[in-house]
Amino acid sequence: MAGLLSGLESLGLGNLENVGIYDKEKKEEKVREKAKVRKEPVFSETDFIYDKTFRCPACESSFTSKIMKTGKAKLIRTDFDLRPVYEGFAAEKYDVLLCPKCGYAALGRYFSFLLPAQAKLIREKITSNIVLTKYEDPTYSFEQALERYKIALACSVVKRSKSSEKAYVCLRMAWLLRSYREYLETQDGDNEELIESLQSQEDEYEENAYRGFLDARGTEDPPIAGMDSTTLDYLLAQLAFSLEDYPTCSRLVAGILNSSAGNPRLKDKIRTLKDQLSEIRNSEDKTE
Ligand SMILES: [Zn+2]
Incomplete structure (x- = not known):
């Protein structure tokens, strides 16, 4: 099975591919029943997003990132693990902010909070190695969004963030993998192998979210990841x-x-x- 941070080699961060995010043992993966198939989207994804300017706390440069418009997408249900499901829109794609200059990435909630020592670690371990791909389309594809999450997870390990932050990245990544899988299940074509792989990755991230949040529950004060x-x-x-x-x-x-x-x-x-x-x-x- 591929590691949580696999796929980083093509971005120049191959040395982080096999890092354990909590440095503890992995449990065996398990197969879970498939979630219900969602209806075909009837909206354009660009209706729900806009470009916003951010300032990178690691390199001080300004950049724009696509983020979700507040109150625009219609919530149709909440999954068992609190994932909000919107009509025709996979909101998780737009959770990660990524500086295109230095490669620092984090979930929006955590992006601005970077101590000088953490910024130094990012520059040493991420900026000096990363080879970023360009995001030029009006929306992020699922694969691009996954890449952004992996960079955010690598950054959270490098900057030695709390368990809750790593757990929250893993949880949202599990949500994104589920969105991707549910999207493929509505499409024609032979996607079975990819769907199976997405399911097993989702299980792995969800288990890591569980372990991280359990640890955070014993070591951090609420609110934890806003909860x-x-x-x-x-x-x-x-x-x-x-x-x-x-x-x-x-x-x-x-x-x-x-x-x-x-x-x-x-x-x-x-x-x-x-x-x-x-x-x-x-x-x-x-x-x-
Ligand atoms: Zn930067």
């Missing part, structure tokens, strides 16, 4: 269930239901998860 503690526990419970870590899932579910915090809709979803956990326990009891 209050109940929302983070909700996300972790969902990821734990999806990754079949039932004991952790069960503990998180109990904690959320016993807490007075958290919105009622989120609690309803947690009750559904609790029922699913009970079903699994019952079926395990029967087979024993």
